[in-house]
Amino acid sequence: MSDHEAVDARLEQALSIEFSNFDSDLFSEKVASRVSRMIYLRYLVLSIGWLTGLAVFFLMLPVLSTTLMPMNSFLAESQYNEFLLRLSHWFIPATIILLTTITPALLSGFRPRVS
Amino acid sequence: MPDNKSRHKSQLNDLSDINLVNRVQLLGDQAAFKTLVLRHNAKVRGFLARLCQDKDQADDLAQECFLLAFRHIGKYRPSGQFSSWLLKIAQRCYLQEKRLISSRAEKWQQFHPLETNNSGSDNQVDISLDLEKAFTMLSENETICLTLCYTMGYSHTEVADISGFPLGSVKTYIRTGKDKLRELLAPQLKENCNV
Numbered sequence: 001m002s003d004h005e006a007v008d009a010r011l012e013q014a015l016s017i018e019f020s021n022f023d024s025d026l027f028s029e030k031v032a033s034r035v036s037r038m039i040y041l042r043y044l045v046l047s048i049g050w051l052t053g054l055a056v057f058f059l060m061l062p063v064l065s066t067t068l069m070p071m072n073s074f075l076a077e078s079q080y081n082e083f084l085l086r087l088s089h090w091f092i093p094a095t096i097i098l099l100t101t102i103t104p105a106l107l108s109g110f111r112p113r114v115s
Numbered sequence: 116m117p118d119n120k121s122r123h124k125s126q127l128n129d130l131s132d133i134n135l136v137n138r139v140q141l142l143g144d145q146a147a148f149k150t151l152v153l154r155h156n157a158k159v160r161g162f163l164a165r166l167c168q169d170k171d172q173a174d175d176l177a178q179e180c181f182l183l184a185f186r187h188i189g190k191y192r193p194s195g196q197f198s199s200w201l202l203k204i205a206q207r208c209y210l211q212e213k214r215l216i217s218s219r220a221e222k223w224q225q226f227h228p229l230e231t232n233n234s235g236s237d238n239q240v241d242i243s244l245d246l247e248k249a250f251t252m253l254s255e256n257e258t259i260c261l262t263l264c265y266t267m268g269y270s271h272t273e274v275a276d277i278s279g280f281p282l283g284s285v286k287t288y289i290r291t292g293k294d295k296l297r298e299l300l301a302p303q304l305k306e307n308c309n310v
Contacts, residue, residue, distance in 0.1 A: 007304045011297055014246050015265035019161025028152040031181045035145055
């Protein structure tokens with residue numbers, strides 16, 4: 001083996017020494033506690049989102065019913081009055097409740113930090 | 116009760132990476148994730164320590180890396196090794212941190228224009244540098260490629276996949292990095308060969 005090859009082999013050997021001297025237990029404990037804190041915070045934000053959504057929905061019910069009152073008289077004359085009445089009474093509040101409850105959860109939980 | 120816990124722990128230790136990842140993906144099993152952290156933290160921390168040249172900063176970044184991995188574990192596809200996926204995240208964390216630090220430094224230099232960084236590579240190279248010190252003389256890309264290829268044993272193709280560099284560039288970085296290291300460490304290496 002030439003001098004150059006021997007130096008090369010020694011360099012490769014030095015490079016291939018794996019990383020050591022790391023306190024794995026302490027590190028994994030730290031990561032585990034941060035993970036559980038992250039999960040707790042995620043659930044907290046999600047439940048706050050749901051509760052806010054529900055509260056907004058129930059607070060808006062009286063406003064919705066007065067807003068939809070003139071629509072009822074208009075819809076009563078329509079051929080599909082029953083269907084349209086149901087739609088206006090269920091679809092609109094359902095859309096509102098979905099938007100108000102899902103949006104905070106979407107905004108809070110799933111924002112990636114690495115782009 | 117502690118018996119059950121230790122039995123569960125040893126059961127997790129017996130599982131492969133893929134099985135542990137599946138447990139985290141499907142059940143949100145934190146113990147399984149902890150086992151993965153125990154298994155791979157040395158690689159990630161060593162890789163980051165070599166890039167950052169600061170063990171504490173590397174540990175902070177490694178924590179961020181594992182948190183990101185937990186958050187995005189649903190996106191992991193078992194086509195490659197789990198460790199290479201982690202190293203990919205680690206590299207991104209490092210680059211993001213570096214960008215942040217350099218932008219802060221730029222702002223800081225606006226107020227302190229006379230302060231200059233004298234730790235550049237134009238200084239006379241001390242011939243007795245050891246391997247870790249020698250890595251500070253390499254470019255970031257050379258450090259990444261050499262560490263992944265030699266210390267972690269990944270193939271050139273895998274290094275290209277992890278680092279995001281084209282395969283040709285990976286080969287070039289490895290060759291130039293190795294040449295520089297050989298030059299820097301020549302006396303030590305020759306001495307070692309003679310012993």
